[in-house]
Amino acid sequence: MHGREFSDNDMSAFKGRRRPGYSALLDAVRAGECDVVVSTEMSRLTRHPRELEDLVDLIEATGVYVSALRAGHIDLSTSGGRVTARILGAMARMESEQMGERIRSKLAANAKTGKPSGGPRPFGYQRVDGRLVVDTTEAKLIEGWAQAILAGSSVSSIVAELNASGIPTVRGGRWTGPTVNQILSSPRMIGMTSSGGEPVAPADWPAILDRRKWEQVKGVLNSRRRGPTPRKTLLAGLVECGLCGARMTGAGRGPNRSRQYVCQKQRAGCGRMTATAGAVDDYVNGVVLGAAELANLSIVxxxxxxxxxxxxxxxxxxxxxxxxxxxxxxxxxxxxxxxxxxxxxxxxxxxxxxxxxxxxxxxxxRLPPDLVQLDDAKWAALSFDQQRAVIALFIDRVTIDPVGNKAGSKFRPERVRASWLA
Ligand SMILES: [Zn+2]
Known part of the structure; x- marks a missing residue:
């Protein structure tokens, strides 16, 4: 037995360059010059999904045996082995691409600032002897942004205010939405290192926002990015079918009066239950209002x-x-x-x-500002969202039961069971 070495040293893996060593290896296999191929890692042998698929074809045609030392033996002549090789290949490719992105962005940052390493300081912090310390003025601004976002302000209104005030970014430029978004969403704000935007480990710099507030701000920013989903039926998402337990959805055109809650087959329901939405809503509103009149909503x-x-x-x-x-x-x-x-x-x-x-x-x-002694008149004056917010304080879900053995839409109060939040 004799060995022959093929190598493509220093070839950047994923730039689509030709790899002469790899080509020579394939030629040798095709020519029947070898019957065993050994590589340290699968990702060093085939660096692109296309290369892997070519190799698989070649193995089928020639019966050559391929082994990657670090991954253990991967038998590319079996479907299981090919799946493993494809997953490993995809993972290696992703890691290499991310590495490339990281390096590129670092180079870009360095090029812009002309600094040998590091880039500009993060907003909210100053570098003192190579460590990050809180810049109290900027930290107060950041806390203010978080507060404003939670109170319903938009990022663009914060940006407008910043640009009007003349406060510069760390690069000295004008503020943009993504800049503010990125600062608020960074795990740096809670004193954590990050990977892919997610907090990883406690860092050696202090936090500016507490964990709870930061998570809330991030959640609000994310949900805004997806866009609001308007709910047309007051109890949508809360109503479940008493026969099968599926969520019932609002259906029917026109105002609430002619709408129905329906257990839909296409949403994994039994398809056998409907209830008049307006009647159910009125009934649940009444029950909730009874509770709201007795309770102090701010305490609840x-x-x-x-x-x-x-x-x-x-x-x-x-x-x-x-x-x-x-x-x-x-x-x-x-x-x-x-x-x-x-x-x-x-x-x-x-x-x-x-x-x-x-x-x-x-x-x-979106609770109403006046949370004391909510009565009929105050209730009627609330917006749709506010009514939903009050209901959500008390009710976990609303179950619609069948009438006798018939699951029709006729409303009877005893068909509706509200389950209260503990
Ligand atoms: Zn059902």
Missing amino acids: RAERHVKDSARLIAEVAEDEQLLNDLAADLGARRIGRAEWISARGPLEERLRENRAALAAVGAGD
Whole structure:
């Protein structure tokens, strides 16, 4: 047995350049000069999905045996092996591209400032002996922005104010929406290092915003980016079918009176339940108003916020920890890429949901300013969003039960069960 080495040293992996060593290797395989190909890593052998697919074709045609030392043996003649190789290839490609982006943006920043390293200081901080310390004037501004966003102000109104005031950016230029967005969304604000915009570990600089406020601001900014989803039916999202438990959706044209809550088959429901929306809404409004008249809504709200945000913050912190642990497991090779990918998906999904929920706590609610002794007249004067916000303080969901054995739309109060928030 004899070996022959093919190499493409110092070839940038993903610029689509030809790799003479790799081409020579393929020629040798095609010519039947070798029957085993050994590489240190799959990503060093095939650096582009196209190359991998060419290799797979070649293996099928020639029966050559391919092994990557660090990934263990990957049998490219089986479908399982090919899937593994494709995933590894895609991951390596992504990492290399991200590395490229990081390097490019760093070079761009350095080029602009003319500095050998680092780039400009972040807004809100000054560099003192190479460390970041809080610039109290700018930190106050940032806190003010956060407060304004949570109170419903737009980023563009903040930008307009900044530009009118003559306060410069750290680069000395004019303010833009993305600049303000980026400052507020940065994990730097809570004294954390970041990766891909997500907080990673406690940093050696102080926080400007507290964790809760920062999460809320981020959530509000994100939800605005997606755009508002207008709800036309007062209890949309709260009503569930008593037969199958599915969410019922508002359906029907025209004003609320002619609309119905429907359990829809195309939304995984049983399709057998409808209820007149106006009647259900009136009934639930009445029940909620009864509770609201007795309660001081500001106290109810304060209690709800404390409970919800404490739970959500704990969950967010826990999921972040789990993600970090997973990354560490991957780094230490206790788990493989495929396991890492499948484990982090659900975690990231839950993180997104909890962040959005946290943003909705307090910031998202549109409670009326006058929270004492809400009566019929005050209720009627509330906007649609305000009414929803009051209902959401009390009601977790509303279940519609069938009438006897018939699930028709005829309204009877006993068909409606409101489940109250604890
Ligand atoms: Zn149903």
